[in-house]
Amino acid sequence: MSIPDDGIAxxxxxxxxxxxxPHRPVAxxxxxxxxxxxxxxxxxxxxxxxxxxxxxxxxxxxxTVAVLEQRLAALEGGxxxxxxxxxxAAVAVxxxxxxxxxxxxxxxxxxxxxxxDLLTDTFADFGIEASFADPADAGxxxxxxxxxxxxxxxxxxxxxxxxxxxxxxxAAVAHSAGVPLVVDNxxxxxxxxxxxxxxxxxxxxxxxxxxxxxxxxxxxxxVDGGRFDFASYPDKxxxxxxxxxxxxxxxxxxxxxxxxxxxxxxxxxxxxxxxxLSPYNAAQILQGLETLDIRVARxxxxxxxxxxxxxxHPAVAQVHHPSLPSSPDAxxxxxxxxxxxxxxxxxxxxxxxxxxxxxxxxxxxxxxxxNVGDTRSLVAHPAAMTHCRLTPQQRAAAGIGETTIRLSxxxxxxxxxxxxxxxxxxxxATERQASGAPAAVVNV
Numbered sequence: 266m267s268i269p270d271d272g273i274a275x276x277x278x279x280x281x282x283x284x285x286x287p288h289r290p291v292a293x294x295x296x297x298x299x300x301x302x303x304x305x306x307x308x309x310x311x312x313x314x315x316x317x318x319x320x321x322x323x324x325x326x327x328x329t330v331a332v333l334e335q336r337l338a339a340l341e342g343g344x345x346x347x348x349x350x351x352x353x354a355a356v357a358v359x360x361x362x363x364x365x366x367x368x369x370x371x372x373x374x375x376x377x378x379x380x381x382d383l384l385t386d387t388f389a390d391f392g393i394e395a396s397f398a399d400p401a402d403a404g405x406x407x408x409x410x411x412x413x414x415x416x417x418x419x420x421x422x423x424x425x426x427x428x429x430x431x432x433x434x435x436a437a438v439a440h441s442a443g444v445p446l447v448v449d450n451x452x453x454x455x456x457x458x459x460x461x462x463x464x465x466x467x468x469x470x471x472x473x474x475x476x477x478x479x480x481x482x483x484x485x486x487x488v489d490g491g492r493f494d495f496a497s498y499p500d501k502x503x504x505x506x507x508x509x510x511x512x513x514x515x516x517x518x519x520x521x522x523x524x525x526x527x528x529x530x531x532x533x534x535x536x537x538x539x540x541x542l543s544p545y546n547a548a549q550i551l552q553g554l555e556t557l558d559i560r561v562a563r564x565x566x567x568x569x570x571x572x573x574x575x576x577x578h579p580a581v582a583q584v585h586h587p588s589l590p591s592s593p594d595a596x597x598x599x600x601x602x603x604x605x606x607x608x609x610x611x612x613x614x615x616x617x618x619x620x621x622x623x624x625x626x627x628x629x630x631x632x633x634x635x636n637v638g639d640t641r642s643l644v645a646h647p648a649a650m651t652h653c654r655l656t657p658q659q660r661a662a663a664g665i666g667e668t669t670i671r672l673s674x675x676x677x678x679x680x681x682x683x684x685x686x687x688x689x690x691x692x693x694a695t696e697r698q699a700s701g702a703p704a705a706v707v708n709v
Contacts, residue, residue, distance in 0.1 A: 273340065273456055277554045281335025295548045296328040314513060315520075315532055325536050329544040333551050337476075337486050340455040340554075341468050344491030345527050347535065348484065348547060352451060352471020353379055354540035355485030356418075357387075359447055359469050362504070362530040364415040366392030371409045373400040373419040374662045375428050378652035380418075380449070381659065397662065400430035401593065403438050410442045415501065417444060421460055422452035424637070425647045425671035426585040426664050427610040429594035432601070436464025443501060445493045451475070452607045452637070456561040461490040463601065467526070472550045474638025478560050482549035484542050487530060491523040504529060560640070563676050565605035570679035571672070574686065575612050580693035582615040585664070608674040609637045611647070611665075616693045618667035621646055625670070627689035630681060637673035642682055645671045 282293050301320045303309035311317035320326050334346040349355045364370055372384055374397040384395040398405040400419050417439040419430060432448070439446040445466035450458060454475045460468050470476060472484035496518050499506040505525045508514045511533070517525040535541060569588065576584045587598035587606040598606045614624060625633055631644040635651065645651055647665050655663070674682065 273558050276339050277336065277557050280339035281332045293329060293332045293548065293551050295544055297544050298327070299323050315528075316513075323544065324539055324541045325531055327544045327547070329551075330542050330547040333472075333484075333542075333547045333554075334486070336551065336554060337470070337472075338488055341450075341488040342459055342461050342490070343468065343488040345524055346486050346488045347527055347530050348472075348486050348542040349535070350485065350540045350542050350546075351483045352449075352469070352473060352485040353383065355469045355471070355487050356380055356449065357383060358530050358534045358538070358540065359467055359487045360388075360416055360418065361534050362526060363445065363447075364388075364393050365504075367413060368393060368415045369411050369413040370395045370416050370418055371406055371414055372397055372417070373423065373430070374398060374659075375400055375423040375426060375664065376418070376420060377424040377449070378647065378655055381652070382654055384418075386654075397659075399662075400428060400435070403431065403434040406435060407438045407441070410438075410444075414442060414444055417446045418449070419446070420449040420452065421458050422587075422607045422609070424452060424609060425611045425645070425651065425669070427452070427587055427607060428585075428664075429587050429597040429601070429606065431597055432460060432463040432465065436466075439466075440464075443498050452609050453602075454557060454561055456558045457565075457602055457604050457607060461488070461492075466490050466493040471638075473636070475561060475564070476557065476638075477550045477553040478557065478638060478640060479549075479553055480634075480636055480639035480641065482546040484546050484550045485540075487527065489524070489527040493526070494523075495525065560676065561608075562604075564608035564674055567676070567679045567682060568605070568608040568610070568674040571674055571682055571686065572610070574683045578687075578690055578694070580615050580690045582613040582668070584610070584612045586610040609671065611669050611671045613666055614668040614670060614693065616668060616696070620693060621668050621670070624689055624693065627692075628685055629688075630677060630685040631672065637671075639673065640676045642675035642677060643673040645673075647671050 284291055300322050312319045312321050330348050334348050338346040349358055372395050396409040398409050436446045447467040447469060448460040448465040450460055450468050451471045451474050468488040470486040472486050495502040495505045505517045508516055517528050521528045572584055572586045572588060575581050587594040625644055625646060628644055631642045634643040636643060647669055648660060648667050652660055652665055
């Protein structure tokens with residue numbers, strides 16, 4: 266379903282849960298159980314044959330986890346969702362249900378480094394190839410398509426440079442090629458952006474980040490829009506359209522129709538590989554979701570103040586954020602992100618690369634952490650941390666330099682965050698003035 270902007274607050278609290286007797290708890294109960302008693306033998310037999318819905322073992326489903334799945338599907342406007350142990354697991358499961366050995370993915374050249382590792386190392390071991398294209402150039406995506414292509418992958422807001430793309434244009438290219446578009450919406454959340462409404466077919470999340478919001482619990486999710494017609498391309502998708510012994514000689518498409526994709530992801534990849542979300546972590550993410558829109562609004566407001574400060578500082582060479590008028594993504598931001606373009610972004614120091622470490626070490630409020638989307642403000646050095654395994658060429662294509670600093674703006678006082686950055690940047694500004702270096706060119 267499509268949720269109006271003013272309905273997000275209600276859905277993030279109530280969707281997917283109705284209090285049940287005898288006690289009718291208003292908060293979602295934590296069902297901390299590995300397994301479930303079957304009412305009778307016939308029910309057990311049918312559930313294991315996947316002919317009757319129900320909980321058999323928490324590796325493939327749990328009542329607490331199910332509420333989270335239903336709530337995320339509602340917030341994204343999808344038909345169903347699958348929760349996973351981490352965001353990395355969500356990306357892997359979402360793609361493995363589409364792509365197998367000898368096949369191919371077209372992906373954004375400006376992805377989170379861990380996703381690039383997955384595509385270029387682990388998937389390469391599986392015989393799956395990946396090509397990378399500039400997310401701002403739909404023509405480059407069309408040119409990268411092969412007969413073996415089975416998926417497009419991009420991020421709604423790029424990590425770490427906060428780049429955007431014309432998602433309807435990419436969706437048109439994907440659908441012209443007969444493949445689904447998968448979008449990682451972690452940095453935007455459904456509060457700022459709903460990719461399914463702009464042509465995406467599958468949305469993935471690291472729910473560890475803004476959805477949970479407090480940096481306590483790992484989680485991920487795959488949300489299926491339920492609109493991609495796999496049956497129109499049966500030879501491309503035998504895993505969904507051909508009879509399988511695993512499903513009693515049935516096809517998943519005949520059993521589940523447009524829900525077949527997520528049925529495969531759950532019954533095969535979650536079941537066989539086991540990247541399952543614990544009930545406790547699901548409860549933590551559900552609690553975080555209840556304040557999602559309030560927190561995201563504060564994140565965005567703080568980010569505006571920090572971006573404004575950095576864009577005018579002499580020790581900053583460039584700020585990468587779509588809210589800046591001269592950003593190459595400003596038009597897309599104005600059209601598709603009326604509530605803001607998030608609070609994770611990067612800037613480049615106007616300094617020698619050797620100054621990067623000392624700058625980070627001078628920060629006090631910003632914590633040096635390999636995470637984003639926390640209540641706390643965080644800092645990272647992509648070249649040495651999140652994107653360290655990329656080749657120099659891959660980092661250059663992603664726009665990541667040796668002095669690129671990633672920030673995740675938290676919920677503290679914006680004035681305090683600016684003051685912390687100011688004191689950490691002050692020695693660099695003094696050095697520039699003493700050396701007679703020209704003023705930095707800032708992206709404003």
